Amino acid sequence: MKPTTQAAPRYFALIPAAGVGARMAADGPKQYIDIGGKPMLRHTIDAFLSSALISHTYVVVSAHDGQIDAVVPPGAVTVLRCGGASRLASVQNALRALAGELGEFDWVLVHDAARPGLNAALIAKLIDAVGNDAVGGLLALPVVDTVKRASMAAGANVPAATSSVARDGLWLAQTPQMFRYRLLCDALAAATDASVITDDASAIEAMGFAPRLVEGHPRNLKVTLPADIRIAEMYLAAP
Numbered sequence: 691m692k693p694t695t696q697a698a699p700r701y702f703a704l705i706p707a708a709g710v711g712a713r714m715a716a717d718g719p720k721q722y723i724d725i726g727g728k729p730m731l732r733h734t735i736d737a738f739l740s741s742a743l744i745s746h747t748y749v750v751v752s753a754h755d756g757q758i759d760a761v762v763p764p765g766a767v768t769v770l771r772c773g774g775a776s777r778l779a780s781v782q783n784a785l786r787a788l789a790g791e792l793g794e795f796d797w798v799l800v801h802d803a804a805r806p807g808l809n810a811a812l813i814a815k816l817i818d819a820v821g822n823d824a825v826g827g828l829l830a831l832p833v834v835d836t837v838k839r840a841s842m843a844a845g846a847n848v849p850a851a852t853s854s855v856a857r858d859g860l861w862l863a864q865t866p867q868m869f870r871y872r873l874l875c876d877a878l879a880a881a882t883d884a885s886v887i888t889d890d891a892s893a894i895e896a897m898g899f900a901p902r903l904v905e906g907h908p909r910n911l912k913v914t915l916p917a918d919i920r921i922a923e924m925y926l927a928a929p
């Protein structure tokens with residue numbers, strides 16, 4: 691019997707970088723803020739370029755982005771100027787733009803530009819853990835604090851806790867979130883509400899699948915608020 695040869699799996703990075711960084715309240719989009727001597731987005735790009743597992747890296751930016759060309763290393767990264775009004779829309783647009791380049795079984799690792807602390811070891815950990823999985827998965831951190839559900843009473847100036855949420859089984863999603871191209875396209879094509887589908891795994895879950903959770907690292911935080919910059923600087927100073 692002729693031995694069957696199966697093509698080696700391919701892993702592609704897709705970096706949504708079309709946000710405006712409203713919560714950072716900086717002069718411009720937070721993905722271009724300097725951290726440790728280079729723009730945040732360049733740290734994120736370099737994490738994928740440092741991994742021998744990644745076949746190619748794509749960055750999706752807004753159509754009128756005027757800063758990306760000074761950030762990406764020539765030739766090593768493809769810029770997709772199809773960012774949308776939400777992270778969901780940016781990823782949907784990027785996946786459509788890649789229809790002619792990616793095969794249905796190619797793995798896509800969607801990773802926030804705002805998570806510059808990613809490194810090759812975390813990329814390898816995720817791929818090793820779910821690269822043979824039927825669904826895919828994501829880096830995440832188990833919740834270590836007590837979680838409160840709160841409400842703001844009329845006339846109050848701070849919310850009040852109405853209950854505590856049992857933390858067993860609660861995880862905080864990070865990225866990359868890795869799924870095969872076809873499944874990810876189908877899941878996101880069915881997603882309409884960006885306020886509900888706030889990560890790629892949410893769309894996969896909405897199809898009834900259970901993405902695997904692989905423990906990430908605090909260095910892989912999402913740089914969202916001004917105070918996050920110092921934390922990112924600390925981790926990026928010690929790769």
Ligand SMILES: Nc1ccn([C@@H]2O[C@H](COP(=O)(O)OP(=O)(O)OP(=O)(O)O)[C@@H](O)[C@H]2O)c(=O)n1
Pocket residue numbers: 705706707708709710711712713714720721750773774775776777778780781801802803804805912913914
């Ligand atoms: N329309 C959007 C919104 C967000 N993102 C990207 O999705 C990632 C996570 O989003 P977030 O941290 O919320 O970034 P912003 O949307 O820029 O931040 P904010 O919500 O404070 O405006 C970021 O890398 C961001 O650039 C994107 O590609 N397109």
Ligand SMILES: C[C@](O)(CO)[C@H](O)COP(=O)(O)O
Pocket residue numbers: 777802862863864865888889890912
């Ligand atoms: C994708 C994500 O980073 C997982 O935690 C998160 O959902 C992004 O949320 P944001 O409001 O778009 O930053």
